[in-house]
Amino acid sequence: xxxxxxxxxxxxxxxxxxALGALAAGIDFFAGYPITPSxxxxxxxxxxxxxxxxxxxxxxxxxxSISAIIGGSLAGGRSMTATSGPGFSLMQEGLGYACMTEVxxxxxxxxxxxPSTGLxxxxxxxxxxxxxxxxxGDHPAIVLAxxxxxxxxxxxxxxxxxxxxxRTPVILMPDEVIGHMREKLTFPKEEEVCVIPPSSPxxxxxxxxxYHSSATGVSPMAHFGSGYRFHVxxxxxxxxxxxxxxxxxxxxxxxxxxxxITRRLDVLExxxxxNVEESKIIIFCYGSxxxxxxxxxxxxxxxxxxxxxxxxxxxxPFPDRTVKEMLDTKDVILVPELNQGQMIHEVERLTxxxxxxxxxxxxxxxxxxxxxxxxxxxxxx
Amino acid sequence: MPARLPYAYKYLRAKKKFPHVWCPGCGxxxxxxxxxxxxxxxxxxxxxxxxxSGIGCTSRMPVYVDFNTLHTTHGRALxxxxxxxxxxxxxxxxxxxxxxxxxxxxxxxxxxxxxxNMDITxxxxxxxxxxMTGGQFSPTTPQGAKTATTPYxxxxxxxxxxxxxxxxxxxxxxxxxxxxxxxxxxxIKNALSGPGFRxxxxxxxxxxxxxxxxxxxxxxxxxxxxxxNTINVAQASKLPKExxxxxxxxxxxxxxxxxxxxxxxxxxxxxxxxxxxx
Numbered sequence: 001x002x003x004x005x006x007x008x009x010x011x012x013x014x015x016x017x018x019a020l021g022a023l024a025a026g027i028d029f030f031a032g033y034p035i036t037p038s039x040x041x042x043x044x045x046x047x048x049x050x051x052x053x054x055x056x057x058x059x060x061x062x063x064x065s066i067s068a069i070i071g072g073s074l075a076g077g078r079s080m081t082a083t084s085g086p087g088f089s090l091m092q093e094g095l096g097y098a099c100m101t102e103v104x105x106x107x108x109x110x111x112x113x114x115p116s117t118g119l120x121x122x123x124x125x126x127x128x129x130x131x132x133x134x135x136x137g138d139h140p141a142i143v144l145a146x147x148x149x150x151x152x153x154x155x156x157x158x159x160x161x162x163x164x165x166x167r168t169p170v171i172l173m174p175d176e177v178i179g180h181m182r183e184k185l186t187f188p189k190e191e192e193v194c195v196i197p198p199s200s201p202x203x204x205x206x207x208x209x210x211y212h213s214s215a216t217g218v219s220p221m222a223h224f225g226s227g228y229r230f231h232v233x234x235x236x237x238x239x240x241x242x243x244x245x246x247x248x249x250x251x252x253x254x255x256x257x258x259x260x261i262t263r264r265l266d267v268l269e270x271x272x273x274x275n276v277e278e279s280k281i282i283i284f285c286y287g288s289x290x291x292x293x294x295x296x297x298x299x300x301x302x303x304x305x306x307x308x309x310x311x312x313x314x315x316x317p318f319p320d321r322t323v324k325e326m327l328d329t330k331d332v333i334l335v336p337e338l339n340q341g342q343m344i345h346e347v348e349r350l351t352x353x354x355x356x357x358x359x360x361x362x363x364x365x366x367x368x369x370x371x372x373x374x375x376x377x378x379x380x381x
Numbered sequence: 382m383p384a385r386l387p388y389a390y391k392y393l394r395a396k397k398k399f400p401h402v403w404c405p406g407c408g409x410x411x412x413x414x415x416x417x418x419x420x421x422x423x424x425x426x427x428x429x430x431x432x433x434s435g436i437g438c439t440s441r442m443p444v445y446v447d448f449n450t451l452h453t454t455h456g457r458a459l460x461x462x463x464x465x466x467x468x469x470x471x472x473x474x475x476x477x478x479x480x481x482x483x484x485x486x487x488x489x490x491x492x493x494x495x496x497x498n499m500d501i502t503x504x505x506x507x508x509x510x511x512x513m514t515g516g517q518f519s520p521t522t523p524q525g526a527k528t529a530t531t532p533y534x535x536x537x538x539x540x541x542x543x544x545x546x547x548x549x550x551x552x553x554x555x556x557x558x559x560x561x562x563x564x565x566x567x568x569i570k571n572a573l574s575g576p577g578f579r580x581x582x583x584x585x586x587x588x589x590x591x592x593x594x595x596x597x598x599x600x601x602x603x604x605x606x607x608x609x610n611t612i613n614v615a616q617a618s619k620l621p622k623e624x625x626x627x628x629x630x631x632x633x634x635x636x637x638x639x640x641x642x643x644x645x646x647x648x649x650x651x652x653x654x655x656x657x658x659x
Contacts, residue, residue: 242398
């Protein structure tokens, strides 16, 4: 396969769909370091990108990889890296830098079992809290969790667009099952795909503020070499990008960093909701677990038992208001996760004591099966 | 020399960002002066230059110069610079780092930037310790020297920045110091003038920390040490060995014109894209 097979139907792997989604989004620069189970992303792009004159490099480690794509993004390239748990840990340094300096980039973390080297080729969802809080200090986070191969393609494009729109890193988090499974995928036609190009300022050179405080909190970003000369630092900075310790400037920066995300949930929130309104028992899940939840829903439907499914596709920022509105009236919310209980705390935070929030953990490297979910539902009914 | 002022002002964020953070007697400002003179003599446009740095005293330099400037995380200047250079090969990328930044936490990045022959000029200001955090030992602290974290003397051997980067594959490797500043101007100009990975080690005094801990005297005394304890590579080759013993050699150690990474990558693109219709 060469390039994006626009309009064709093919059997495609999740990681392959991520790589093709990146090409569809117009990726200019990829830097990465080999790590299972994400390697296919780097391998496919290594094959495809030089053919179309785009830049690809294998760096000496994951810290270098994310550092390189931040540099690439600041120099005007749409940039991405791909990794898994141990690499994701190393990338936290650069992730925080990109949040602070408001650099658009896409980070793909194909989740495997942890902690540490853990279960390299087996599935887990143990990084969802790390994706939110892994790098030090308060910071924004946009994290997307695909549940099928089609979403791997679509959400990669969306991740690039959100990164530009919000001038921040966007993390795409397929779990290993999603990254490695193969499904039929009908690619859209090229003209059907919406790609938001990198912004550029149109103010006179001397008026440019790299961190201009616009109504949305995000302003067009100039690139190195464009003629707009500016300074970038991970130190807390003023609107021109220069270090500051002035209280009002520090507060203004920190507030804008947070509010550019929290005030735009209308754009960011993305849920997949099935029979939630009419059901008293809900499965709250994300990633590959959703597929088992769909199968469990069908099995239970045959037994005339109704359950709803609530799946956040954008897992961060968490859909607080929707979860509260839709789920706080339910009898039971089952939260199956491929970890020892992470997102369940968010559900508990938003629901009253009258709602039973029931965990279902699996952390042995295997998927949660539909049968497990059916048994769990029957037990709470 | 008031007549010289307008020329320096062109390159400095003079009205906004001064006074600088460096201590009285620090050598980093002299290295910054050398860099500016070298760039001025090359006639480069400010818009085309990216100065990237890591963390530390030296890495504060980008705030003061009116180029595209990028102050990154500790040790990562070359990794950020690599990405910027790849995304926009027209940028002239100049990385300024200290000895701790480039040799300890950034050690992995510098050997690989040198191996790749990445088109970046690295100016490493070596003051033999971590100044910003209060004078702890660095990989270039000489054996026996006292620092905040070697109160009984340094027991580890030190890195030779020039030998290390030469062995790793750099196209150009040179060493100068802030006493022999005209020479340093030339070394930096040479470094900026060719392809591939190019290194200048600029030895500089840290009177506040290293000098005080090792009773080397004030800033002037420390400058005199460079005068007395170093020797140019050309002079050294003419003298008998006993006359050069114990002296640090300055000058150019490697000067190759090996193909830089940017050109290699473009060649790869040209090779694999031929015949592919896009």
